[in-house]
Structure formats: structure tokens, C-alpha cells
Amino acid sequence: MESDSDSDGSHISATPPRDLKPSSPPPPPPEKSQSHPRSAFLSSKSRILSKPPSSRSNSIPKPKNHSPQSNATVSKATRPDPPPSDPFPFPPPASTLPFKIHRWPSIQNIAVSASDSLETLPAGYFSKSSSFSRIRRASIDFDCVEAYPDPSSPSPALIPRPDVETGGGSDCLVEDWLPAELKDEVAVSSAKSAKAGKKHSNLIGGNVPMPPVKLRKCGGGEGNFVKLNLNRNKRKFMNKNRRGNRNSSGGRKYYRSKKKLKTERGGNETESVCEEGGLAPDSIPQQNQNKETQRTKINSELVEEAVLAVRNEASDENLVKLLRLTHGYSSFREGQLEAIKMVLSGKSSMLVLPTGAGKSLCYQLPALVLPGITLVVSPLVALMIDQLKQLPPMIHGGLICSTQKPEEVSETVRRLQEGTIKVLFVSPERFLNVEFLSIFSATVVISLVVVDEAHCISEWSHNFRPSYMRLRASLLKAKLNADCILAMTATATTTTLHAVMSALEIPSTNLIQKAQLRNNFQLSVSLSRNRMKDLLVLIKSSPLKEVQSIIIYCKFQFETDTISKYLRDNNVSAKSYHSGIPAKDRSRTQELFCDNKIRVVVATVAFGMGLDKSDVGAVVHYSLPESLEEYVQEIGRAGRDGRLSYCHLLLDSDTYFKLRSLMFSDGVDNYTVNKFLCQVFTNDKTLRGKICSLVKDSASRNFDMKDEVVLTLLTYLELGEVQYLRLLPQLNVTCTLSFHKTPPALLAEQDVVIAAILKKCEIKEGQYVFDIPTAANSIGFTTTDLSNQLLSLKLKGEVTYELKDQAFCYTIVEVPANLCSLSAHLTKWLTDIESCKVRKLDTMFNAAIFAVNECKKASGCSGVQHTSCLQRKILDYFNDEDNCDVTTKMGQSSPFLRADIKVFLQGNSQAKFTPRAVARIMHGIGSPAYPSTVWSKTHFWGRYTQLDFLVVMEAAKAELINFVRKDAV
Numbered sequence: 026m027e028s029d030s031d032s033d034g035s036h037i038s039a040t041p042p043r044d045l046k047p048s049s050p051p052p053p054p055p056e057k058s059q060s061h062p063r064s065a066f067l068s069s070k071s072r073i074l075s076k077p078p079s080s081r082s083n084s085i086p087k088p089k090n091h092s093p094q095s096n097a098t099v100s101k102a103t104r105p106d107p108p109p110s111d112p113f114p115f116p117p118p119a120s121t122l123p124f125k126i127h128r129w130p131s132i133q134n135i136a137v138s139a140s141d142s143l144e145t146l147p148a149g150y151f152s153k154s155s156s157f158s159r160i161r162r163a164s165i166d167f168d169c170v171e172a173y174p175d176p177s178s179p180s181p182a183l184i185p186r187p188d189v190e191t192g193g194g195s196d197c198l199v200e201d202w203l204p205a206e207l208k209d210e211v212a213v214s215s216a217k218s219a220k221a222g223k224k225h226s227n228l229i230g231g232n233v234p235m236p237p238v239k240l241r242k243c244g245g246g247e248g249n250f251v252k253l254n255l256n257r258n259k260r261k262f263m264n265k266n267r268r269g270n271r272n273s274s275g276g277r278k279y280y281r282s283k284k285k286l287k288t289e290r291g292g293n294e295t296e297s298v299c300e301e302g303g304l305a306p307d308s309i310p311q312q313n314q315n316k317e318t319q320r321t322k323i324n325s326e327l328v329e330e331a332v333l334a335v336r337n338e339a340s341d342e343n344l345v346k347l348l349r350l351t352h353g354y355s356s357f358r359e360g361q362l363e364a365i366k367m368v369l370s371g372k373s374s375m376l377v378l379p380t381g382a383g384k385s386l387c388y389q390l391p392a393l394v395l396p397g398i399t400l401v402v403s404p405l406v407a408l409m410i411d412q413l414k415q416l417p418p419m420i421h422g423g424l425i426c427s428t429q430k431p432e433e434v435s436e437t438v439r440r441l442q443e444g445t446i447k448v449l450f451v452s453p454e455r456f457l458n459v460e461f462l463s464i465f466s467a468t469v470v471i472s473l474v475v476v477d478e479a480h481c482i483s484e485w486s487h488n489f490r491p492s493y494m495r496l497r498a499s500l501l502k503a504k505l506n507a508d509c510i511l512a513m514t515a516t517a518t519t520t521t522l523h524a525v526m527s528a529l530e531i532p533s534t535n536l537i538q539k540a541q542l543r544n545n546f547q548l549s550v551s552l553s554r555n556r557m558k559d560l561l562v563l564i565k566s567s568p569l570k571e572v573q574s575i576i577i578y579c580k581f582q583f584e585t586d587t588i589s590k591y592l593r594d595n596n597v598s599a600k601s602y603h604s605g606i607p608a609k610d611r612s613r614t615q616e617l618f619c620d621n622k623i624r625v626v627v628a629t630v631a632f633g634m635g636l637d638k639s640d641v642g643a644v645v646h647y648s649l650p651e652s653l654e655e656y657v658q659e660i661g662r663a664g665r666d667g668r669l670s671y672c673h674l675l676l677d678s679d680t681y682f683k684l685r686s687l688m689f690s691d692g693v694d695n696y697t698v699n700k701f702l703c704q705v706f707t708n709d710k711t712l713r714g715k716i717c718s719l720v721k722d723s724a725s726r727n728f729d730m731k732d733e734v735v736l737t738l739l740t741y742l743e744l745g746e747v748q749y750l751r752l753l754p755q756l757n758v759t760c761t762l763s764f765h766k767t768p769p770a771l772l773a774e775q776d777v778v779i780a781a782i783l784k785k786c787e788i789k790e791g792q793y794v795f796d797i798p799t800a801a802n803s804i805g806f807t808t809t810d811l812s813n814q815l816l817s818l819k820l821k822g823e824v825t826y827e828l829k830d831q832a833f834c835y836t837i838v839e840v841p842a843n844l845c846s847l848s849a850h851l852t853k854w855l856t857d858i859e860s861c862k863v864r865k866l867d868t869m870f871n872a873a874i875f876a877v878n879e880c881k882k883a884s885g886c887s888g889v890q891h892t893s894c895l896q897r898k899i900l901d902y903f904n905d906e907d908n909c910d911v912t913t914k915m916g917q918s919s920p921f922l923r924a925d926i927k928v929f930l931q932g933n934s935q936a937k938f939t940p941r942a943v944a945r946i947m948h949g950i951g952s953p954a955y956p957s958t959v960w961s962k963t964h965f966w967g968r969y970t971q972l973d974f975l976v977v978m979e980a981a982k983a984e985l986i987n988f989v990r991k992d993a994v
């Protein structure tokens with residue numbers, strides 16, 4: 026068998042390889058190919074704004090040397106190979122081309138691994154496989170093919186598990202997805218083959234080298250180190266200066282100029298500008314300090330009086346007075362007063378206001394008035410820090426997240442218990458866990474729970490966060506005695522709103538919803554064949570050339586770096602921003618941008634959350650957003666000062682195809698989920714209530730699921746309708762210990778932990794290797810207790826140790842009565858979420874395509890400017906998602922697909938595949954068991970990105986069945 030996946034039978038490929046050099050003229054194209062999708066980009070619509078003629082010179086596509094028709098060395102390449110249906114119904118080209126173009130647009134451009142550099146995907150970005158439903162449609166019952174398998178004794182039908190270190194392919198055996206009758210056939214055949222010493226033809230060979238799977242850095246979604254008490258040294262009452270100012274850094278500038286002045290006058294050169302933007306308190310001249318103190322005192326008294334007045338009567342007048350004193354604003358914005366009054370009267374409410382409309386104020390004022398504390402649950406640490414900083418000085422805030430040091434958490438708890446914190450920010454991962462609940466003694470009363478970015482609760486939102494499942498009214502009431510909830514979002518469809526309000530038990534009468542789109546945007550979109558050039562032209566042409574601050578959003582980290590460099594090379598001051606850049610450099614970039622020292626930030630989605638720069642004048646989407654929600658959220662970074670701002674989308678098909686493929690990168694199948702559950706709820710009953718662990722690396726390869734998907738499943742098992750388990754902090758579970766002073770046996774006599782370790786360890790080359798949870802369980806310790814004990818022995822010089830194998834840890838609360846139905850339920854849940862995400866992407870793409878291709882330009886749209894039609898699409902979408910056009914532009918069939926899959930399987934007959942695995946390879950998506958580093962070498966990699974993933978998966982299933990059947994005969 027061929028072991029090199031690069032030579033997987035490409036010479037008999039049904040479609041030609043991509044990289045062969047042309048050696049004969051292209052074959053005559055089929056009639057249909059005149060409407061080649063790429064050629065659509067040549068239409069006049071593809072010209073962006075006032076693009077100079079030179080940039081249009083490449084408007085006629087050159088045949089690529091990888092194109093099907095250019096390859097005469099391939100046996101079947103003499104026939105045209107476009108898919109029969111037009112997956113991309115752009116209008117035919119206006120130009121008369123010297124040759125016809127076939128339909129395989131730059132597949133190699135699309136073939137980027139899913140794991141390459143896609144910016145932090147929301148936790149809910151897993152796919153599921155529609156395989157579940159598709160398989161059902163094919164009336165093959167794949168449910169529970171292996172209910173409760175004993176992991177130690179594989180069914181005779183199963184092929185021996187491969188060594189995942191050495192081969193490609195997952196631990197999900199090819200037979201797992203087979204119909205029962207075929208499994209029997211294969212079982213017989215396998216047994217025969219085994220007797221005859223024959224290797225199963227679809228078995229992973231041990232000779233395909235498997236590169237190490239890149240692990241993400243641990244730390245989850247709360248990756249930033251957070252200093253406590255950020256608002257402690259805040260300048261008092263500087264908010265009025267800072268807020269509502271065209272230049273949001275006005276306050277900072279004021280202080281900086283003072284510093285400069287002082288230095289010029291020979292003042293102390295060592296005085297520092299504090300991180301929050303003002304001078305450090307000790308540098309303020311004594312006289313000023315006194316005045317400041319005096320003012321603060323008077324203000325505090327006034328605020329206290331105003332608070333009392335509101336407590337007596339929450340009238341408009343009293344509230345405006347309080348607003349003036351706390352925030353310096355003379356009036357409320359639309360929706361604010363309504364929301365504040367609702368909350369003050371103890372009614373849970375749902376607040377939907379556009380980005381930048383001032384939602385934070387709707388909990389800040391009540392926090393001051395209500396007797397207890399206000400808990401704010403926020404999805405990102407960066408966002409929490411920002412919100413903490415933005416609290417007015419008289420509202421004391423604190424923050425709790427998992428990346429804090431223990432002493433920082435203790436300090437917050439101390440302040441909380443002594444009553445000096447009014448607003449506490451907490452991440453959803455922390456919320457309601459045992460440690461968190463222990464903070465709240467009877468003395469700490471919670472008056473209000475605020476759920477920021479509340480759409481994250483709903484699976485049907487664009488940004489579902491499994492950890493938000495913790496936020497259910499019933500749980501909040503039971504565990505925190507919290508009756509009043511304020512849910513806030515800027516972007517939610519009707520479906521999402523219903524889901525959120527139902528989870529938080531908010532009556533429909535308590536919905537405060539204003540238009541989800543501000544009306545100071547000019548929305549434009551253009552088709553682009555050369556986005557980089559078009560972007561430069563855009564920025565250097567009117568109206569953007571007059572705009573001081575611009576954000577460019579990209580989907581991939583590498584794009585942000587490339588584009589910012591390109592812009593700099595062309596005299597545009599630009600910096601990139603993404604989560605791969607060190608935090609210090611990121612804040613520096615944000616600071617430079619806020620201070621107008623750089624004009625452009627080229628960023629992934631990581632930039633903008635909590636950014637309160639009011640004068641961003643333009644947002645350019647270099648990549649298609651994944652949903653209209655994302656689009657609205659990102660354009661919402663512009664024009665927060667109310668001025669007209671420009672939002673341009675550079676539309677290209679490659680990005681759409683790539684994103685659509687990636688939507689399927691996290692899918693799961695019922696049989697995989699079933700196996701997963703079997704491993705989680707191990708048959709070993711003695712483990713009930715004990716600490717269990719799943720090593721991330723091996724679990725993700727065995728089940729061919731990303732860490733995020735594993736975590737989502739575990740989170741569901743903890744927070745779903747029934748609590749099956751309790752998640753514990755993740756840790757490295759394998760410890761290799763060396764003793765240095767006291768001999769091990771002697772130390773064991775003095776130390777119960779060492780005694781337990783010696784009983785549970787293996788000795789390898791003089792070192793003691795053990796599993797931390799196993800050792801902890803044997804003496805009833807928590808893993809933290811055991812780790813602390815080891816640490817103290819290390820500090821005494823007794824031992825040194827190394828830790829490895831990062832794992833998810835949990836204890837089992839209840840073993841599900843029926844693993845099969847639970848796995849079916851979980852699979853359907855994930856599948857539905859994936860379909861929803863795909864629909865959202867299609868809707869976004871359709872809206873953009875409508876603007877460039879179908880907009881009649883009757884109602885104010887003109888040229889590339891489509892404010893009116895896009896606004897209408899967006900509002901329709903938010904008002905009633907179901908009415909939106911979600912027809913897909915993806916191809917639904919190809920005459921060559923089955924043949925290509927067959928060739929691929931033949932060329933890799935030693936590897937095991939599932940239909941999903943094959944479809945992923947055809948779509949150029951890497952996965953833990955089939956990493957792009959290995960599989961991108963096959964020439965089928967990413968070949969069918971323009972065909973619907975589900976269609977490819979169906980074809981793969983049919984071919985795999987044929988393959989196995991043949992093998993069984």
C-alpha cells in the first residue's frame with residue numbers, strides 16, 4: 026500500500042492535480058462555462074470606487090497553471106470538470122475574453138487549514154455534522170451502533186486501534202458509521218483476513234508519520250492577566266472631560282501636557298503618567314490635591330443626596346439630577362431611562378440597544394441606588410477591564426476571573442465583604458461555581474445580576490458561549506437569591522431574544538428594544554478580485570482619505586500582519602492587532618490608535634470589544650463577516666460620536682468558500698459522541714464522585730474533536746437540563762517525580778501524599794511517574810491539595826517534578842441512564858447549532874451579493890453605496906430571521922466527486938476514514954486526527970470547497986460503503 030498521501034493515486038485522479046504544469050492547450054470548455062463565477066468579478070461592479078486604470082489591468086483572469094484545462098498529463102483531464110450546477114450565480118462577464126474559463130477558482134487560495142490562524146473562535150463554533158440527519162435520510166440507522174462498548178474488548182468487527190502517534194486517522198473506526206448489516210459483513214471478512222494474515226485494506230498504517238498536534242495555550246477564554254482594583258487610583262470626576270469628547274483621550278492629553286509643562290519648568294522628571302491616563306496621585310501638587318479633595322467631598326455629598334432622592338422617588342427629574350452628578354450628562358439617551366426605571370422597580374428586563382448607545386449606564390446608575398451589589402457577567406476579560414475602568418469614580422468596582430492570582434482574588438473578596446464594592450464583574454466560567462458561591466456570605470446581598478452580551482446564552486446567536494448556560498433565572502434565584510436580572514445586547518434576532526428571555530424568565534412586557542442599527546452609517550460593498558489593492562485605493566480615495574481613524578477587520582491573523590505591512594509600505598500609518606500579539610503590544614496599539622498616532626488598525630475580531638473611541642470614522646471589512654450580527658457589531662465601532670461614518674465591505678468568493686468550509690471543521694457524529702460518553706462515564710463505578718480526567722491531546726485525536734468541542738460537550742453535561750458531572754480546573758495530570766534528600770520510602774512514612782504516590786506510580790529510569798488524579802483519589806485529596814503538598818516538598822528541596830498532559834478534570838454526579846439517547850440528543854444539538862451558523866453566513870453573503878448584483882438602486886443606493894438596501898436586509902433579519910433568504914450559493918453536485926473520492930480512498934487504503942473525515946479533506950479542513958500538515962499533501966485537499974459540505978459527506982459515505990463492501994467480499 027502507498028503510505029505517502031502525496032502520491033495517492035493522483036495519476037488516476039478523476040479531477041486533475043492542482044500544481045501540474047500545463048503541457049497542452051486547454052480542452053474546449055462546455056457551453057455552460059461561459060458564466061464562470063470568477064469572471065463575474067470582471068464586471069463593472071467589481072471596480073471599487075475610483076480605482077485607477079492600472080489596478081484594473083489584471084481584470085482579465087489569466088489561466089492558472091493548476092487549472093483543470095491546463096493539465097494534459099492527467100488521464101481524465103481531457104474532459105471539462107466544472108460542477109454541473111453553478112455554485113456562484115454571478116452574472117456573466119461583460120468582457121469578451123480570448124478564452125473560456127472553467128470553474129475551479131483558486132482552490133489553492135482556499136486551502137488553508139482550519140487550525141492555521143483563524144482568530145479565536147467563539148466557544149460555540151463547533152460544527153456538528155449534519156451527518157446525523159443525512160444518515161437518517163439515507164434510512165440507515167447509525168444510532169448506537171456500539172452502545173456501551175467495553176473499551177477494553179473491541180468488537181470482533183473492529184479493526185485494531187491505530188497508534189495515533191504514527192498514523193493519520195481517528196480512533197473512530199471506519200465501521201463505526203456503517204449500517205449494521207455491513208458491519209457483519211466486515212466482521213466476517215476481517216476475521217478471514219486476520220486468519221490469512223491479511224491487513225484490512227482500510228486500516229491506518231503505522232508508517233504515515235504524524236506530526237505533533239499543535240496544542241493551544243491553556244487558559245481558556247480568560248487569557249489576560251488582570252490587575253485588581255483598576256479604578257482605585259482613578260482621577261476623581263474626570264468622566265465629564267473624558268466622555269462625549271470627540272477625542273476620547275482628551276483627559277489624558279490634559280494631564281500629559283501638564284507633565285510636559287512641569288518638565289519644561291524644571292520639575293521632577295521622574296514623575297510618571299499613571300496607567301489610567303492621568304498623573305500618579307503623588308505627583309499632583311499639594312494645593313491642587315486639597316482642592317480636589319474638597320471638590321470630591323462636596324460631590325460625594327451631592328451624589329449621596331441625589332441617590333436618596335431617587336430611592337424615595339425614581340422620577341425622571343431625580344434620575345437626571347443623579348446622572349448629571351455621576352456622569353456629567355444632561356439627559357438620557359433613548360431607552361436608558363426606561364431600562365433604569367424598570368430595574369429600580371425590581372423587574373427583570375431585556376435591553377436591546379445599538380452598539381455605543383450607552384447600555385452600561387443602565388446598570389451603573391441602578392448599582393448606585395440599589396442597596397446590594399450589582400453582579401455583571403461579561404464574556405471577555407478585556408471587556409470587563411474596560412467596563413471596570415469606565416465606572417464613574419463614586420461607583421467602586423471589582424473583578425473576578427480565573428487568571429487572577431489568589432491574593433488578588435482575596436483582596437476583591439475582602440473589599441466585597443467589607444462593602445466597598447458596588448459592581449462586581451465576573452466571567453461566566455467562574456460564575457456560580459463552588460468557589461464563587463463561597464464568596465457570598467449572608468452579609469453580601471445581590472440586588473441585580475447584569476448579563477452583558479446576553480445573546481451568548483442562546484445557541485441561535487452568532488456567538489453562543491456554552492459557559493453562559495449557567496445563566497438561568499432558576500439557578501440565579503436558587504444559588505444567589507437574585508431576583509432582578511438585566512440582560513443587554515446590541516445584536517439579537519427575534520429567535521435569539523426569545524431564547525434569552527426564556528432562560529432568564531424575563532416577561533415579554535419587559536423588553537426594551539430600540540433600532541439595532543444607528544442611522545449614521547454609510548454602508549457600501551464591492552466585489553473585489555484584488556482586495557489588497559482595492560483596499561489601498563479605498564483608503565486613499567474620497568471619502569475615506571479624509572477619515573482620521575479607520576479599523577480594517579480581517580478573519581485571519583496572518584492577513585492583519587500582511588495588510589498592515591502593505592499599508593505601511595504605501596505610506597499609511599497602520600498596525601495590526603490580533604490575539605497572537607503580546608498583550609503589551611496590543612494595548613500599545615490601542616493607545617496609539619486612541620491618541621490618533623496611527624490612522625489604521627488592521628484587526629481580527631479581537632479588536633473593538635469595549636473600545637470606546639468615539640471618532641472612528643470608518644470600518645472596512647476586508648473579509649466577509651460570518652453573520653449580520655457580526656457585521657453590525659463591527660461597524661458599530663464607527664461613528665459612536667454620532668457623525669456620519671463609512672463602512673465598506675470588500676466581497677470576494679474565496680473568503681466565503683473558505684469560511685463556509687470552516688463552519689464544518691468542528692462537526693461530530695453520533696457514533697463519536699457515543700464513544701466519547703462511554704469514556705467520560707467509565708464503567709468503573711468506584712470512580713463515582715472521584716476526580717476523573719480526559720487528557721486533551723489524546724481525547725481530541727481519538728474522537729477527532731477539537732478541545733473546544735470536547736469542552737462544549739463536557740459543559741453541556743455539567744450545565745444542561747441534568748447535571749451529570751462537575752467540571753474541575755484543568756491541569757497537567759502526569760507527574761514525573763525525582764527525590765533528592767530523604768529516600769522515598771522514608772519520606773513516605775512522614776508524608777501521606779508521598780505514600781500514596783509510591784503506591785500508584787511506575788518507576789522509569791529512576792523517576793516516579795504517576796497520574797495526579799489517581800493519587801489524589803486514593804487518599805481523598807483534591808488535586809489542588811496534592812499539588813500544594815508537592816510544591817511544599819519542592820521548596821524544601823526534597824523533590825523536583827515535571828508535569829505534562831493537560832487534561833479536562835471532572836467528577837461524575839450522575840451516570841446517564843441511556844447513553845445512546847443522550848449522545849443522539851447531544852449530536853442533534855451540535856448539528857443544529859452548526860446549521861444555524863452556516864445559515865447565518867449564507868444570509869450575510871446573500872445580503873452582500875444582493876447589494877452588488879440585484880439592488881435596483883431605487884431607494885437611495887448608488888454606485889457601491891448600499892446603505893438603504895443593506896439596512897433593510899439587516900432590520901428584516903433582526904426582526905424575523907425566518908423570513909430571510911437563506912438559499913445557499915454552494916454547488917449541490919459534481920459528476921466527478923464520487924470518482925475522486927474513490928481514487929482518494931484507493932490511494933490511502935491503509936488509513937481509516939469516516940465520511941466526515943473524507944469530506945473535510947475534500948474541503949481542505951484539518952482536524953485533530955487528520956491534520957492539515959499531513960493531509961494537505963494529497964492533491965484532493967480542498968478540491969471541493971465549492972460543493973456543499975453535506976453533499977461531499979454523503980458522497981464520501983456512499984463511496985466508503987462501496988469500499989468496505991468490496992473489501993468484505
Ligand SMILES: Nc1ncnc2c1ncn2[C@@H]1O[C@H](COP(=O)(O)OP(=O)(O)OP(=O)(O)O)[C@@H](O)[C@H]1O
Nearest residue numbers: 268269354356357358380381382383384385386515
Ligand atoms: N446619556 C448619555 N449621554 C451622553 N453620552 C452617553 C450617555 N450614555 C452613555 N454615554 C456614552 O456613550 C458611550 C458608549 O456607552 P457604552 O459603552 O455604555 O455603550 P454600549 O451600548 O455598552 O456599547 P457596546 O454595545 O459597543 O458595548 C460612552 O462613552 C458613554 O459614556
